[in-house]
Amino acid sequence: MKEESPKAIFYALAANLGIAVCKFAAAAFTGSGSMFAEAIHSTADCGNQVLLLFGLKQARRPASLLHPLGAGRVIYFYSLIVALLLFFVGGVFSVYEGIHRLMAREPLSHAYIALGVLGVSVVLETFSLMGAIREIRKTNPDKSMWRWFRETRESELLVVTGEDVAALLGLAMAFVAVLMTMITGNPMYDACGSIGVGVLLMVIALLVAREVKSMIIGESASPEVRRAIEAHLRTRKEIRSIINLITLQWGRHVVVAVQAEMIDYESGRAMVDAINIVEADLQEKFPQVRWVFFEPDVPRVRTEASLD
Structure with a gap:
């Protein structure tokens, strides 16, 4: 296996920083629950990428009497923390926000702004995902993405790719929810969009956590x-x-x-x-x-x- 390259993590961090700022501004201006849920998700992702970079640094610590084989597996710990944060901070909060807005029926204003920000976010997240895929293809040119997901031993790249896939699918759901709210004037669609984004994040987080758990237990080489x-x-x-x-x-x-x-x-x-x-x-x-x-x-x- 090659030395860990943080390129994919830096791609994701740069994309999510820009996306989070745009989403918070749009959420404040439009009152969109889906947009606010997406803003929280992007902010959590930024923190997740910082954790992964810290984990990679810790993994390079030399061997010692206490850890005779070195600290290489510490990156699995940080990857699991990131998966849990994606589940609770991203997923659970989004579901809570959607239920709250479903009950409150808060109106959505200037929906076209939210749609524009979501469109820009799709471009930035695609940039991040393509960076992760390039890193994957360097060493796995012939594997399907699902097979790579199940067989990879690079937990940090696994987490970043899972986040990016969840983000793109979530953006698509939020776009449809805001568009339907704008067309019908019914804020229920926006609230359901927030719930849908949350459920999606929790499913992706559980899939990632399952793979990382297997690495923590101890997996063979690929x-x-x-x-x-x-x-x-x-x-x-x-x-x-x-x-x-x-x-x-x-x-x-x-x-x-x-x-x-x-x-x-x-x-x-x-x-x-x-x-x-x-x-x-x-x-x-x-x-x-x-x-x-x-x-x-x-x-x-x-x-x-x-x-x-």
């Missing part, structure tokens, strides 16, 4: 990386067979544990030297592999007694 590592080890002449192979994603790095049957060597020192060569070659071939734990062993034959 399927293609694991397959490539195993295939590489099987080509080594020093190894007779692979008994077991475990990979663990640790932030941007990978931990590899290998249990293998080695060919016959004249001494234990010769076997150790061969293992060192295999480990060095593996790390040269896969720079993201920071730690390799290698155990020479022999396959265990399952006897009838052991099966009882």
Whole structure:
């Protein structure tokens, strides 16, 4: 895996700052509940991107006695916090605001301003999403977006992409809600738009949180990386067979544990030297592999007694 690039996060932060200012101004001028919900969402997104940047900085801390493998997985913690904020600050607040306005039936004025701001917001959010997609395609040119979403180990890029998708869908819903309110004069559409945006944000946040939770528990390297590592080890002449192979994603790095049957060597020192060569070659071939734990062993034959 490549070093974490915060480009996608900076794209999202710049877009959301501009969007939040425009939305708050439009919400104050028009009284639109959908617009106010969208403004809160964009403000929360700005805070989320700052948290992700801080998490990336923390993840680069060196290894210590307390954290011997480093702090790479701390980015998963911050990504989960961002998902929770997206759920509660963005989603729950938007639903609350929509229910409040549904009961109050507050009128909407100057709807055309809200529609114009929503249109500008769509352009800016598209810019942010395209930046995230470019980062994704650098290392995953052939994967579908859904498959990438399920298999990626880059939690910060996962969160940013989820936010951008939620934002664009939310903007579309808010646009339709404001347009219907302007056409019919019924503020119920605007209030329902706010509720719809909130429900959408909560669904996206839950999907993102589910993926990040799996990373926190401990996921292997991505399927293609694991397959490539195993295939590489099987080509080594020093190894007779692979008994077991475990990979663990640790932030941007990978931990590899290998249990293998080695060919016959004249001494234990010769076997150790061969293992060192295999480990060095593996790390040269896969720079993201920071730690390799290698155990020479022999396959265990399952006897009838052991099966009882």
